[in-house]
Amino acid sequence: MAWNTAETKRxxxxxxxxxxxxxGLGGTTMERIARRAGINKERLYTYFGDKSKLFAAVLADELNKVAAAVxxxxxxxxxxxxxxxxxxxDYHAAHPELTRLLLWEGLLDxxxxPEEPARGETYRRKVEAxxxxxxAKLISDDIPAADLAFLVLALAGWWYAVPQMARMMHPGEPSTPASSRTALTRAATKLATPFTG
Structure with a gap:
């Protein structure tokens, strides 16, 4: 029987x-990854090289997914x-691993x-939008485009980066995903609304 390389890599x-x-990168072992997948560890090294390269490949895939989806x-x-x-x-709610991967990468300082120029190009296109x-005077220019784009992404992802903070800030009446989303969309809309006063 032929080995299904694509399925194995997936x-x-x-x-x-x-x-x-x-x-995170430091706390994960190649052996545990292979065991979880039910695949020989040597095949993991053959396909992806070392652990750092595998982490970079995984994160690149996840970022490509969110860029395509949103x-x-x-x-x-x-x-x-x-x-x-x-x-x-909504994407972060459905894919909480993305937030965690980005946080782990940030801790590496x-x-x-890896692949920073390509990833930077993806963010540059967001800033250009x-x-x-x-x-075109469609949204406020009070905040530079790069900062506004970053703020919107940060607001959207922060709920999932530090859920314990959201919980502590709503002690009597816990926030729900729906109420958090409403607050977020209102805040992002206000950030983009030109000041008319």
Whole structure:
């Protein structure tokens, strides 16, 4: 029987995503990834090289998925910025491993992350969408486009990065995903609304 390389790689990456999200680069072992996938450890090394390369490949895949699932190309007003923030929030809710992988990567404090130029290009396109909307006077230009795009992404992801903080800030009446999403979309919409006073 022929070995299904694509399926094997998929299973290994799926296993690696779960392990890296739970334990970070330092706390994950190649042996545990292979065992979780039910595949020989040597095959893992053959396909992906060392653990750092595997972590980079896993994170690149996850970032490509979110970029494809939640594109931002045309922002025709503040409500579109709020809707974009809500879509990012929804993606993080459905894929909490992305937030954890990014946090683990940030803790590595690398001078440059793997594939930084390509990843930077993805973020540059997001900033350009905000910049186009600002130049067209469709959204506020009070905050530079790069900062506004970053703030929207940060607001959308922070709920899942520090859920304990959200819980402590709502001691008597815990927030729900729906109430958090509403607060987020309102805040993002307000950030993008031109000041008229």
């Amino acid at each position: 299973r290994l990456k799926e296993s690696a995503t779960a392990e890296f999200a739970a334990h 594109p931002v190309e045309h922002l025709d007003g503040p409500e579109a910025v709020g809707a974009y923030a809500g879509a990012v929030f 690398l001078p440059q992350v 905000f910049d186009r909307a600002q130049r």
